[in-house]
Amino acid sequence: MDRKELPSGLRDDKITEETKSLISSLPSHTESQGHKICKYQGCWYYYNALQGVLNFQRGFQPRDTDIILASYPKSGTTWLKALTVALLERSKNHSSDDQHPLLSDNPHEIVPFLEINLYVESSSPVLAKFSSVPRLFSTHMPLHAMQETLKDSPCKIVYVCRNVKDTLVSWWFFRCAIHKIEPDRSILESMFKSFCNGTIYYGPFWDHLLSYWRGSLEDPKHVLFMRYEELKAEPRDQIKRLADFLGCPFTKEEEENGLVQKILDLCSLRNLSGLEVNKTGKRNNLDHKYYFRKGEVGDWKNHLTPEIENKLDMIIKEKLKGSGLKF
Template identity: 50%
Template sequence: MPPPEQSLSLPRYLQENEISEEFRDLIVSIPTEKGWVANHFHQYQGFWHTTRQLQGLLACQKHFQAEDGDIYLVTTPKSGSTWLKAMMFALVHRVSFPDPKQHPLLTNNPHALVPFLEHEYIGKEFLDFTNFTFPRLFSTHLPLVSLPKSVNSSNCKLVYLCRNPKDTFVSLWHFTNKLRPENWGANSLEETFDKFCRGVSLYGPFWDHVLGYWKESLERSQRVFFLRYEEMKNEPKIHLRRLSEFLGCPFSLEEENNGVLDEILELCSFENLSNLEVNKIGMLPSGEKHEAFFRRGEVGDSMNFLTAEMLEKMDMITEQKFHGSGLKL
């Protein structure tokens, strides 16, 4: 934990200065553990959040008003959120931006075009989303149980993307170490692996997060589209087409013949996005550098970092958690 006199020099995502008395009363009454980047994790509604994120979550639950037709992109952290945001923005707004050479994604980071809903509410209560074009496109890491009530009561669509837990963990470990100030040092692989397996991670437990949306997708398939990162990587064109149909904006035969799907996939590819200048030198308002969101995005990368014992333990936990659900990652 940094000394108080240094806290204001930290990037915004690490500052915990403006906390109301009501919020202090809450966080002292709920489980708290040491965070991976920020000082603390707090367990709320069964899931772990940083102090700042929990503030945003509570304000979002209280004040956000969903509208019919909204689209919510839901992910566990480091499961392809940046890629999904880019693809969904390009898909939904393809009529407005038909020229891939003059597309907003070339000059804007995907997180700026599709904001994290709960992050927008950090330090705020009333937000004006009237400038959002229809359909409104939001993203969130919130578990199903923590979504604002207005989302659940509205006629909206949720697209859920998850990734196998081993690759998710390794990507999250790298990402959070990038966010730590250099003089703090990196988190050890072993320490963070233990926390992840215990469920103590950003918006974790990972398995509970995934299961919540998996079950919802089975019960309300017209509302929740459940997607695996590995499937999307393997057959992106098929799943992009399925997404368009789920959202009610299917590709026309003319678009198919003119290669519109291929143009979207090329525009939103890891190679293209990661090499754009905005994603090399830009920064989010909260202080995270855009380049931190682009590492490798490869399936099976965890094999390069986790020991055989770690891989076996993660597989065992996943099998136990998902037993009887019909879900495999």
Template identity: 50%
Template sequence: MVEEQPSSIILPKYLQEDELSEDVRVLLSTLPTAKGWFVNTIYQYQGFWYSPKQLQGLLNCQKHFQAQDNDILLATQPKSGTTWLKALAFSLINRKNKYPITLNNQDHPLFTNNPHTLVPFLEFDIFHVKDVVPDLSAFSSPRLFATHLPYALLPESMKNSNCKIVYLCRDPKDNFISLWHFSNALRREGSNSLDESFDKFCRGINVGGPFWDHILSYWKETSLLEKPNNNNKKVMFLRFEELRMNTSFVLKNLAEFLGCPFSKEEENQGLMDDILKLCSFENLRNLEVNKNGKRPSGIENKAYFRRGEIGDWKNHLSVEMIEKLNDIVENKMGTFGFRF
């Protein structure tokens, strides 16, 4: 059963669990459960953990989403660089016709919209309402979407189409710390302890977890170790660390993958640098919309901008914790040729 909150408390939409279809309620009664980081209860569905509202959106998306060959999907785990990737991808594909990069007059949509508004999540923002099939005709081509779903749970139409998928992952030590801070920022009462949250993360019990299965679901689509004859140009696999340390190089490759490469003229004009400045952590965090705005879900935009750094885990994790996570990565992922 879905645990209910006291009726006297008005919850933000991301915590509400009352508007679920009957088939989802029936499904929830059959699934393994655990205490959630954000909500009372999360449910294990086909190996991954979700809140009831997420599961509603997931099933709706699988049932109703019809991919187009020129669609672009940004796939991540929560707190692995999603906000930044959305800003970069939106700026890249819209720079030539719809939204030129204009740092001086501030006409670009990123000045007045959070990146999550400009690039909606399929399961959270589009297919989250029960018994409603959304009209996607207003989306211009190429349609740009995001998801936290693993590859195996994507709609079949997306896996069978020629759409492009960009997957961004992050060192699980930093991923965990960012997720822990984010969960505490969103909790209505109390906080998740570091030790308890770490134990759950290592057991894969967090929204979208286990992290190793999520990462591997996309890695296997690009790995020559798994698919020796793989010429797959469908999935571009990125690490947050390489994006952070070699941003210009990765941005150029990302533009080519998305079918909107930089021209020599654009490079000479410094357009890549302009995009990087526009989408930088500092610029986005200091915009009015991200300091005081809110998502339709009720989440404050500022919650998405904490530090955006590499190595913050050094300020929180013990030697034993570090060794444990490193061992999990090696044991779960090393045999597939994956290492951070």
């Protein structure tokens, strides 16, 4: 596959000479698909993504009202974006329902990634379109990569995590989709090995989890830790928890009028995946449809061997030991 056909985050066409020099001094690794990643501040990045991280760290100016939606890739990012947009849109009076942004735009278009989209080319991008309050951004960076930049800022961070086995399977299908190849077992096994030793995009997985878990314990007013499985099992309770954290709780009248369920229906996988913009749209060489697959809890049982299951369970139990975080 031509590298120019890849999503921008997987390429290496945006890096500066300064960043090339930095990369030459960093631990590096080549993935099974031939993409190079390097380890910076404890996290593995593709080169373009690293450039975005560096630009973000140099240039981002947080506002007190900013909201940053964070996740490890394939952990419920699209759903969290949609739910948050829907919660914040309640304050706007659309003259008709079809004016809702989620009906005409993909959640990733509405809430772009800081390091993959906005800051990949410059440390001072034009953020004019983020004129509304609050500004809404997203990231796959671990929390420690943002802490110095966000120091003393009261902006809110929402992190969604997912069981490592479902994350691995979702990542596998997504990687094969963007490379336009059939889901191959050899790729899954290679990704499994990378998950286990931590040398995977935005890995190690457990360090990513723990950065936000500890952040939520130390600063619960500014960091909310959510679980994908709880969102699936208790969607009403969890979306109300999210609304409370963001400072836009549901009123009694809104609940009585069924608004909680309306938002859940609007943001459901079935509804979003059926919209024309998500069936045929594209951004940065990536088809919107690839963001919507099954969204199920436990789909890993259909794809992982008992050996892979046990190895992942053992590693996660060991890595999270003593943290209070369990799966």
